[in-house]
Amino acid sequence: MHESALYSAQYQLEQAKIWRAINLWLGAPAAVSAALAGSAILSSSDNGTLLGASNELGAGLLALFSAALSSILTTVNASRRTTQSQASGNAFLQLQTESRQFILVDLKHLSFDDARARLESITTSRNELNSTADPVGRLAYWKAKRNIEKSGGQTYAVDDMENQD
Template sequence: MADRGVRDEIRAEADRLEENATFGQQGNLEAAKLWTGWSWGLGSVIAVGSAVGGVLTFATDALQYLAGGLALLAAAATGVHGTLRPAKRAERAQSVAVQFLSVQDRARRLRRVDALTSTDDSVLRDRLDVIASQLDAARERADPTPRWAYRRAKRNIERDGGQTHRVDA
């Protein structure tokens, strides 16, 4: 049996879940971009520093100092890369973003389709609980979103319409 007040509250809560998932997804995509950049940047420094430094070890006096400097730079970049593990962080952020997207889609369908067509509020409530649990699971897997990533996500969503489907525009 459908109760209009309960149905409206279920739709409102589904809207909140969708909004949280939207910001979670976009924030993690922004963080993934940064970590991917760090991975490529540090990897490039390691590769170029090692290769050029290795070649220059066979050079004459002055260039051997440059070779030593490049070797030290490559070693430092290797240490930073190994400590930060940017590729792993980027992969995790992308994976969590996909999880948030799934929650976002399910919450939107609950709010825009199921809540309008279902005749049983208890079924809707159960679906809402499942979606909320999935959002909690995504949050647990996610690293905290850096402030700059949140600001970029907010701009992408609110100003640039980055999460709007054509049919909704």
């Protein structure tokens, strides 16, 4: 359970980073191109008219580009997906902590039936999280797996003390 929560948390947090990057990579150019299109519309040409032909064409292309990026951003809904992945990752971290406390603190002092009931409760929480979390993409999966394998996941000083017993 602890290991499952570790990996699931990392998957979701990596996915959140990807959605945040997508949101920035689509949103920033959309905003800049909209601003440039507005500037082109409002700028004066050399002959004193409000718009010259090149400004009209440039403004139109920038406006279309901005509209296309904004449409993609709205359809993908990267902002909501970032929030959802971040919340799921934090919920899996909470489950990881609960599992860890159960293993290292509570389990030693519980009867078999009480330990089994507590494990069932943790399992139910994990199943609920799995059913509500958005699936992660291959890139997030790969990055999370690499991070855990490289660093060994989260380690605490108490882990070393437990191994000395």
